[in-house]
Amino acid sequence: MRADGEAILEVRDLVKHYPLTRGILIRKQIGAVHAVDGVSFDLRRGETLGIVGESGCGKSTVAKLLVSLERPTSGHIRYKGEDVTKLSGRALKAVRRNIQMVFQDPYTSLNPRMTVGDIIGEPFEIHPEVAPKGSRRRRVQELLDVVGLNPEYINRYPHQFSGGQRQRIGIARGLALRPEVIVADEPVSALDVSVQAQVVNLLERLQNEFDLSYVFIAHDLSVVRHISDRVAVMYLGRLAEVGTDAQIYDHPTHPYTQALLSAVPVPDPDARERRERILLTGDVPSPAHPPSGCRFRTRCWKAQEKCARVVPPLEVPDWFREGGGPAAHVSACHYAEERHVVPVREPGAEAPVSWNGP
Amino acid sequence: MEQPATLLDVRDLHVEFRTRDGVAKAVNGVSYSVAAGETLAVLGESGSGKSVTAQAVMGILDSPPGFVTGGEVLFRGRNLLTMGEEHRRRVRGAKLAMIFQDALSSLNPVMTVGAQLGEMYEVHQGMTRKDARARAVQLMDRVRIPAAKERVRDYPHQFSGGMRQRIMIAMALALEPDLIIADEPTTALDVTVQAQVMDLLAELQREYNMGLVLITHDLGVVADVADKIAVMYAGRIVETAPVHELYKRPAHPYTRGLLDSIPRLDHKGQELYAIKGLPPSLTAIPPGCPFNPRCPRAQDICRSDRPPLYAVEPGRASACHFWKETLDES
Secondary structure (H helix, E strand, C coil): CCCCEEEEEEEEEEEEEEEEECCCCCCCEEEEEEEEEHHHHHHECCCCCEECCCCCCCCCHHHHHHCCCCCCCEEEEEECCCCHHHHHHHHHHHHHHHEEECCCCCCCCCCCCCCHHHHHHHHHHCCCCCCCCHHHHHHHHHHHCCCCCCHHHHHHHHHCCHHHHHHHHHHHHHCCCCCCCCECCCCCCCCCHHHHHHHHHHHHHHHHHCCEEEEEEEEEEEHHHCCCCEEEEEEEEEEEEEEEEHHHHCCCCCCCHHHHHHHCCCCCCHHHHCCCCCCCCCCCCCCCCCCCCCCCHHCCCCHHHHHCCCCCEEEEHHHCCCCCCCCCCCCCCCCCCCCCCCCCCCHHHHHCCCCCCC | CCCEEEEEEEEEEEEEEEEEEEEEEEEEEEEEEEEECCCCEEEEECCCCCHHHHHHHHHCCCCCCEEEEEEEEEEEEEEEEHCCCHHHHHHHHHHEECCCCHHHHHCCCCCCHHHHHHHHHHHCCCHHHHHHHHHHHHHHHCCCCCCHHCCCCCCCCCCCCCHHHEHHHHHEHHCCCCEEEEEECCCCHHHHHHHHHHHHHHHHHHHHHCCEEECCCHHHHHHHHEEEEEEECCCCCEEEHHHHHHHHCCCCHHHHHHHHHHCCCHHHCCCCCCCCCCCCCCCCCCCCCCCCCHHCCCCCHHCHHHHHEEECCEEEEECCHHHHHHHCCC
């Protein structure tokens, strides 16, 4: 385990509501989209926390709140003990330097009219103390080298690069200010499989090299397992379950996590017969009108009357706390129960050892 | 077991795009066949030519700049490419259907879904509007859209992504085709919804004994539903095999690399294997084997001679000079 336990980011009861209004002259608030509704977690130094969930669950809003692109409706984000949500001006700017973001779409997140050198060097315009003017070009070339691009490409434009290379440019920009935390929102989901592996490996190498802490947001559960030390599962603005990768994938206790994992197509045709698929009915409810009590109860096969009444807290369920073991991790379900859903490769059919060619 | 009749037989298909930057050779001699009740997965990354092949088969290639420059597309033995447009349109409408990735942009935003579904019956079967509308409701029921009777009057934007994809499937099924080509049908969907849609598609395929060509980049989806697989790279099929064999013992280094580069759900694993470099530009495909600049096994012969599709085992072929070594190593 890379993480040494000290929390670099502490998120407490984070809430973000977007107002729904009616009227043009007289604007009246008629409701709110509950994008994030009471999310708490810690990010420890040097660890990767994966956040998974389906579209509309609020995971990207969490990302924007973490890097202060959005202000929360309520709640706290503490960076090294300091509450970022209360800062403004110079103090906020200083914190922002240390929490940088890598975006999903390498096609729209780079300005097509700027050269790669200007894109990666732009953070220095805002934080000139990091790199004095004379040294910037050299610094940008170093960054290109770090992410595996030819430093001579500094004067090229984004359209001259492939998707994977563009994502490397986005990563170089995220690294420019030597941040301690990187929030990556779906950084590999727009990439082809063969290129995705290159970028995932790059992110892991950079983490070791620069002692970075990652919040890695993605909908691809296999990628998240590969890169994360701990995983948080999000549903409709709340966390359903949080644990280490083995606790979540091999010992899930929340029904939503179980359904999500069981739906992932596994690249093993032999698993077809062995797998047990939990098919959810219906769609995710609108975050403008979230269900009372447990958010997942409208699609849950275990829902009881209590689930509509009482919001399940994100705690280790009492009946698991006694015995300890991998099922004893926080899960927001009144009726949490362990269930194995990920088909494991049969011992006889081991994956061939990775092959790096002659 | 009796061999089912071949529905679609694509033979040595060539497609190129004539652009300002030169001729992009998107499809370079692709052959595949699908029988009734069978699922063929065409697997490839962006730019591999998997979608262009399907567009050429369906006759919906943007032309210009795209041109079919060679080959045959036989549907029940008749060549669609040489057929008159009117004749072809009738076959395409009634016997062949296509499902696209992006349901929102493939449906008409200013027509109700009922009108769009009903239109198929009015145009192809000369039904009255009222009868057609009744059939549209039945279809929506069939693909399990709740409250079909009310929702038939809704517009596409009023449906969720999964429901829109169901409407696309309903539309493809309307005239009970023999063959469906589905181009990344679930790529835009969330994983729980993807599972629902794939299950529905598989169930309907069984029920109507349709042939299915599934075009995808997702090795997980392929393992779940395909009977056989064609792997494409730079406009060519580099490997074909029944699904179990391909995953167990790939016979092409590219397939091998793809399988090794995906992270796994059942354990954490070490550093991922990454295929070095990038797929070639289609305007400058390297001589010899198109995969040679990225291949860990490449020798001089790979840089000079283009490998044909070698027969590996019954039902299996690989376009690699060193298929035997690749197979043995797995």
